[in-house]
Amino acid sequence: MKTKLATLWLDGCSGCHMSFLDMDERLIELAQRIEVVSSPYVDFKYPDYFPDGIDVAIVEGSVSSEEDLHKIKLLRAKTKFLISLGDCAITGNVSGMRNLIEIPDMMDFVYNETADVNKGVMPTKVVPPLLKKVIPINQAVHVDLFIPGCPPPADAIYYALSELLNGNTPDMSKVTRFGK
Amino acid sequence: MIEKPRIRVKTFKIDGIDVTGRADQTVLDVAIENGIDIPRLCYMEGLKSIGACRLCLVEIEGQRGLISACTARISEGMSVLTKTDRLLKYRRQILELLFSERNHQCAVCVSNGHCELQNMAISVGLTHVDIAYLNPKLNIDASHRRFLNDPNRCILCNRCVRVCDEIEGAHTWDLLGRGVDTRVVTDLDEHWGISESCTGCGKCVHVCPTGALSEKGVSVAEMAKRRNFLPYLKSNRGIS
Ligand code: SF4
Numbered sequence A: 001m002k003t004k005l006a007t008l009w010l011d012g013c014s015g016c017h018m019s020f021l022d023m024d025e026r027l028i029e030l031a032q033r034i035e036v037v038s039s040p041y042v043d044f045k046y047p048d049y050f051p052d053g054i055d056v057a058i059v060e061g062s063v064s065s066e067e068d069l070h071k072i073k074l075l076r077a078k079t080k081f082l083i084s085l086g087d088c089a090i091t092g093n094v095s096g097m098r099n100l101i102e103i104p105d106m107m108d109f110v111y112n113e114t115a116d117v118n119k120g121v122m123p124t125k126v127v128p129p130l131l132k133k134v135i136p137i138n139q140a141v142h143v144d145l146f147i148p149g150c151p152p153p154a155d156a157i158y159y160a161l162s163e164l165l166n167g168n169t170p171d172m173s174k175v176t177r178f179g180k
Numbered sequence B: 001m002i003e004k005p006r007i008r009v010k011t012f013k014i015d016g017i018d019v020t021g022r023a024d025q026t027v028l029d030v031a032i033e034n035g036i037d038i039p040r041l042c043y044m045e046g047l048k049s050i051g052a053c054r055l056c057l058v059e060i061e062g063q064r065g066l067i068s069a070c071t072a073r074i075s076e077g078m079s080v081l082t083k084t085d086r087l088l089k090y091r092r093q094i095l096e097l098l099f100s101e102r103n104h105q106c107a108v109c110v111s112n113g114h115c116e117l118q119n120m121a122i123s124v125g126l127t128h129v130d131i132a133y134l135n136p137k138l139n140i141d142a143s144h145r146r147f148l149n150d151p152n153r154c155i156l157c158n159r160c161v162r163v164c165d166e167i168e169g170a171h172t173w174d175l176l177g178r179g180v181d182t183r184v185v186t187d188l189d190e191h192w193g194i195s196e197s198c199t200g201c202g203k204c205v206h207v208c209p210t211g212a213l214s215e216k217g218v219s220v221a222e223m224a225k226r227r228n229f230l231p232y233l234k235s236n237r238g239i240s
């Protein structure tokens, strides 16, 4: 049976998901052993956002909004092995830089000071309520493996996945680091 | 005729390996000479060791407390352990505290790829921090014509303070405050750019292990530090 993989994109720039795609032809090899059941890459809709019985989940981005928090908790409950992918997921990184500013000041900066259209109009829908502080995923739920990097190199992602598929525990500090 | 000083030699063990050192050497000096790697951050060859970062903690068999290898004098017959489970755990925790106390975004840091804090994280296998980040609000001092002080990246290793005092003789830097609120400041907590004591030599910038002190005009990952001057100056001063 194929390993059921989910990926989730929280508060990140999608660079980590791009880096996953940078595994290039190795994706074909992985596809023999992995089935992607939920991800920004594919178009599945589930009543409870994620399907049940996920073997491995890879999460990019930090937990910054109530929506992020809701999703990561849902995903964790349905996942055996959860991976934090990239510095935003692991440390807050660039997404977390807003922790140095109060939310009203940041909102004013984005929707007023630097806005070109609808200057000063605060969003009332689509933009989810923000958490007071951006937190790394491991401050919200248990994380089983960390792949640092901004974005983590495709080689590091491939190494992690192939080790896991072979039943081994990857030693990530050998292949990547914060800021890689 | 100049009388040769008598050198006293001591023999002891590090991780079960027999080593010898001069009586005035530290455990870390002898470990380095013997190719035994002890993680360290505040230590710098050519500057006085002050035991600030605690990363180089080691165990001495028969002693309960841990001691910093960079300040511990060697003694005959001692047995030093550098890689026990307890030490590995503490080293990780020390690094986690350093990362969580300030704001480190390696991806956009001038020192990315050249940073001793990053390197230490790699060497102890640290790929995440369990301790909650403090996210302190700290202002960058960009008042100096050529240099930048970004306290978000500072680990309070005190190298800048020491090099400016011991080598340059200006003593522009000092520490202000206590504990987690400690900051390195120039002169009497004035802007670096108006400092009357700073000669602009740049030594502090180049001994700084992180991206806290940098040259202006360098971009992300471009701030590689040059440190060859230290052992050279040290030998010129006749200090061993
Ligand atoms: S000082 Fe070092 S650890 Fe801190 S952000 Fe810069 S590169 Fe990363």
Ligand code: SF4
Pocket (backbone or CB within 6 Å): B163, B164, B168, B170, B171, B172, B173, B197, B198, B199, B200, B201, B202, B203, B204, B205
């Ligand atoms: S540039 Fe030189 S004199 Fe000025 S603070 Fe740094 S070490 Fe001291």
Ligand code: SF4
Pocket (backbone or CB within 6 Å): B153, B154, B155, B156, B157, B158, B159, B160, B161, B184, B204, B207, B208, B209, B210, B212, B213
């Ligand atoms: S500014 Fe750099 S050299 Fe000075 S204490 Fe901070 S980290 Fe150390």
Ligand code: FES
Pocket (backbone or CB within 6 Å): B039, B040, B041, B042, B043, B050, B051, B052, B053, B054, B055, B056, B057, B068, B069, B070, B071
């Ligand atoms: S290197 Fe010894 S305490 Fe910092």
